[in-house]
Amino acid sequence: MRIFDPHIHMTSRTTDDYEALYAAGVRALVEPAFWLGQPRTNVGSFLDYFDSLLGWERFRAAQFGIRHHATIALNPKEANDARCREVLDEIPRYLLKDGVVAVGEVGYDSMTPEEDEVFARQLQMARDVDLPVLVHTPHRDKLAGTRRTLDVVRESGVPSEHVLVDHLNETNVTLVLDAGAWAGFSIYPDTKMDEDRMVAILQEHGTDRMIVNSAADWGRSDPLKTLKTGRAMLAAGFTDDDVDKVLWRNPVEFYGQSGNLVLDPVPGFVEGDLPTPGVEFEGSSVLRGVRA
Amino acid sequence: MTETTRPDARPADGATSDGERWLAEARAAVGQDPASVSRAFALAGRKVGRAPLRPDVDPAGIVHGTVDDAARAALVVALADALGADGDAALGARLADLYQHGDTAERRGVLRGLDALAERGSLAGEGATSVVAVGRDLAADALRTNDQSLVAAAVGPFAAAHLDQHAWRHAVLKLVFMGVSLDAVAGLDDRADDELARMARDFAAERRAAGRVVPDDVARLAPDVTTGRTA
Known part of the structure; x- marks a missing residue:
């Protein structure tokens, strides 16, 4: 099973997770820019975080054989914080960088006027550089939030096939598919959406434009939920090709619209080798090691 | 089977002619408008590919660099030429900016650009004090x-x-720690001194005491040291 996890916050995860992800078949992922769990208090904090998504985290992933990509944006929650607003002026520069595959996560948290403004502005940035958009739907008042999201997307002129609306459930999936956008589902232990419910949604709506992710982060989450969803699909009678479509070809097609996916195997990586190259290699100074 | 979404990112044979053409145009553009170097730096990897320059001895492209490292170094040289003999302060400022706003690959490009300038003799003498000062800060950061x-x-x-x-x-010692070949170090034998040899010997002793391998490269710094694994 080859897997592309299109939404996973690896800055919150340990190297045990990277090893488990690779063993499970994950060869590439997308880490969206989001908030840290407590507020950032200045623009510099954001810039250091963006730099770490493109730098340290991409490097760390490569040490475990995984191609790491990122999305960049001012997230919905921090759109409300005046101390962070000026980061919007810095974002266009990041949208040119290697490995940046979308503007995101954008959208609504509590549906405030500030969130409206920041969402609309970043949709225009995405249009300017022709990048797709990753939209976070709110966890509270989700259906209304999804409707408003789709209205704002339509007004922006961003083509709907460039938009992935994430964290969906049974109540809002049809809305998103009918709008021509991609439908994202975050599979968590217990809350929000699980793999069996996901299988039921796939049985009802088919596999076109369906995206599955683990959204693993600092909270109670499981980076192997993509694999578990694949297994649940097989158990329910879906084919290997269906699983490959949902877990690999769909996210690759969506994020491939950026032109910035890198999917060739990480050069020099050998599964199971310790990530410190050369030193343990029987004393030989012949170069080993992986490059991000 | 390799998969990329960029047709000119073939790993096998270095820069493609499309890449070479892009680089020539980008260098010319920098000559006309030095500010265009930022965008060229961001795009270089996608345009010229990221293959190692010496895949036979350096398959990861870490020791001797990559095709895009070399392209960015060429852009730095073009920038220096564009800013001219009196451009020391401006060049220093631009290099600091490229590094600070750069991702890892762009930062390598700045560092290898400084190498290219040093090698051609541009950084000797009074006309380069700003670039040299900036270069030292950037090297320390890296x-x-x-x-x-x-x-x-x-x-x-x-x-x-x-x-x-x-x-x-x-x-030098950090490279040994990281398992990166000391072939990366320019002029190793010229600057290696007794203190470095002492540091290398102490490192070897730590490794032996821990029952761990002493890398072969330690012998390049302290010829009397036994490398490999001791029983």
Whole structure:
């Protein structure tokens, strides 16, 4: 099973997770820019975080054989914080960088006027550089939030096939598919959406434009939920090709619209080798090691 | 089977002619408008590919660099030429900017660009004091990181000529720690001294006491040391 996890916050995860992800078949992922769990208090904090998504985290992933990509944006929650607003002026520069595959996560948290403004502005940035958009739907008042999201997307002129609306459930999936956008589902232990419910949604709506992710982060989450969803699909009678479509070809097609996916195997990586190259290699100074 | 979404990112044979054409145009553009170097830096990897320059001895492209490293170094040289003989302060400022706003690959490009300038003799003398000062700060930043490719990019001809001896010794030892070949170090034998040999011997003793392998490269720094694994 080859897997592309299109939404996973690896800055919150340990190297045990990277090893488990690779063993499970994950060869590439997308880490969206989001908030840290407590507020950032200045623009510099954001810039250091963006730099770490493109730098340290991409490097760390490569040490475990995984191609790491990122999305960049001012997230919905921090759109409300005046101390962070000026980061919007810095974002266009990041949208040119290697490995940046979308503007995101954008959208609504509590549906405030500030969130409206920041969402609309970043949709225009995405249009300017022709990048797709990753939209976070709110966890509270989700259906209304999804409707408003789709209205704002339509007004922006961003083509709907460039938009992935994430964290969906049974109540809002049809809305998103009918709008021509991609439908994202975050599979968590217990809350929000699980793999069996996901299988039921796939049985009802088919596999076109369906995206599955683990959204693993600092909270109670499981980076192997993509694999578990694949297994649940097989158990329910879906084919290997269906699983490959949902877990690999769909996210690759969506994020491939950026032109910035890198999917060739990480050069020099050998599964199971310790990530410190050369030193343990029987004393030989012949170069080993992986490059991000 | 390799998969990329960029047709000119073939790993097998270095820069493609499309890439070479792009680079020639980008260098010319920098000559006309130095500010265009930022965008060219961001795009270089996608345009020329990221293959290692010497895949036979350096398959990861860490020790001797990559095709895009070389392209960015060429852009730095073009920038220096565009800013001219009196452009020291402006060049220093632009290089600091490219590094600070750069991702890892762009930072390598700045460091290897400094190497290219050092090698052609542009940084000797009074007309380059600003660039040399900036270069030292950037090299120090790179040497603090834990990314082998950045550390390896900071020990070339620029470091050989301009890093102070203490910083240079620690850079060399860090490479040994990281398992990166000392082939990355320009002028290793010229600057290696008794203190570096002492540091290498102490490192070897630590490894032996821990029952761990002593890398072969330690013998390049302290010829009397036994490397490999001891029983």
